Amino acid sequence: MQVPDKFNPVTAAIQALDPSGQVQISVTRGDVQLLVPRTIIIDVLRTLKDDFGFTYLIDIVATDRFTSEDRFEVIWNIISLKDQSRIFVKTRVPEEDPSLPSTVDIWPAANWNEREAYDMMGIRFTGHPDLRRLFLPEDFEYFPLRKEFPLMGVPGSIPLPSTSPDVD
């Protein structure tokens, strides 16, 4: 599918940031998606926010591309209220080093979203001010949305509070 015309300045600016030409632009069911290499992700996001008005971060999605190269994918879902447009920026990180620079200083809203990505998928955001798990307790040592984590959970992986009143 063709990229809508209103995205032409955006895609041109992103391609200018990446001399090696690795940026891929695709449109699925009307959603414009940019796949950029991990090295320039922070420049791309900052350009989108500062120059094109993508000031409102909706969500950060972390996915597991199990058995594929560059196993994890992180997707920023951002919108520009001015142009009424939505764009998805994706990048991939390998299993051995699942880390990315934090985007909290670009969008403070990224704080909890990055914590969720860390909690569920184990992606570390360097420079995050408070990278704790969002839903699960710190005592838990697995990342449950990774594909190898069993649906029924790992028995005994979480120390549950005793059902009787404090005795110790």
Place this chain on the structure above:
Amino acid sequence: MSNTETIVDRAHPTFFKEHQNALYKSLEDKHTTVEFDSNDPLGTRMILNMGPQHPATHGVLRLLLELDGETITKSKLDIGYLHRGVEKIAENKTYQEFMPYTDRMDYLSPYSNNVALCTAVEKIAGIEVPERAQYIRMIGCELARISSHLLWLGTMVMDTGAISMFIWTFRERERLYDIFDNFAGHRFTVSHSRIGGVNNDFTDAAIAKIKNFVETFPKELKDWNKLLNKNRIFFDRNINIGQVDSETAIKLGLTGPVIRATGIAYDIRHFEPYLHYDKVDFEVPTRLEGDNLARYYCRMEEMAESIKIIRQCLDTMPKGPIRTDNAKQSYPSKDEVYYSMEGLIHDFMMTDTGVCPPEGYECYHAIEAPKGELGYYIQSDGTGHPWRLKIKTPSTSNLQGLERALDGAMVADTVVLIGGFDPVLGEADK
């Protein structure tokens, strides 16, 4: 308290020790630029732990508040006590099988959740939905919005000290449940929407009930406005409480009535119209103040707008099928299943395999739920199960803003503030 003793030293958690220590540490570290006088001879500094079983926190929200007298100096929210891992469950279910789980996400407006999932799957799989089903969904969504706002109104006004309001809003909610019961077969977790349409058409009795509700509800709304809009106690409890300006609201990613109360008319029904919201005439209520009172006005006006939408839908709703007639994309009708072999096979195939979006496709679809933008990001691997299904829930975004809004507030306003942000923990915790 001695000079060297910190919050972490004083807390002695008995379970989830690492988690609790990390949380207390995080509270200790928040805004590290702020200096505290740790001598504190009067002992006015304390850590207050609210929840997760506090009745006024709308579920299992846990707050850690550091108080200086009556002022909250720092706050941290701890969520996840209702975490059920729905995203993991979704990866192991077909799209249609997963739908009843969405009812239990935002359990105050189950209909919107069903529609959000179904529209997202329809978008990725390219399924057309008949006209009449679109209008039925719109009516259901708006009824759900009213029902959710009614619960918010009752509890929020109760938080400020008035009990009777709660009873009145629940009387109206009961009428809404009757309507849902009549056309969907369930009062609460309706699961009425289907991929490719809806389960069944409105009965005449249901339409009569909806018409009756649409006629009488505006009068109730007017009465409530009369009671609250000039009420000194209600005003004083809400005005200038939890003020957020529009710039901060965007930065924090607030959504729904909370962002509209700061003056930003961000409503998915206008921003990216879905169903037939571009064919009905309605307004997006906004306020400029960004405080709790502004949120109150926004939600009250939204209920009136919802009634307007339902009226227009009832007038323009065409007759016709309520589910797409393609056995590869949606369930066949029960008549076909019981009386034809093909129908039975198709029904079996839909249950066993379900809808299969094309391999490698991924897309996002959002709707305007009562709490804000509710979106589903789906990645497909070509099978009937989603490879990854990420839910963007409005309550999570708003709770993040609440953490900011609590800093500097009075401890007595905490409960009113939570009421104003209106989070649902079933949805925030996934």
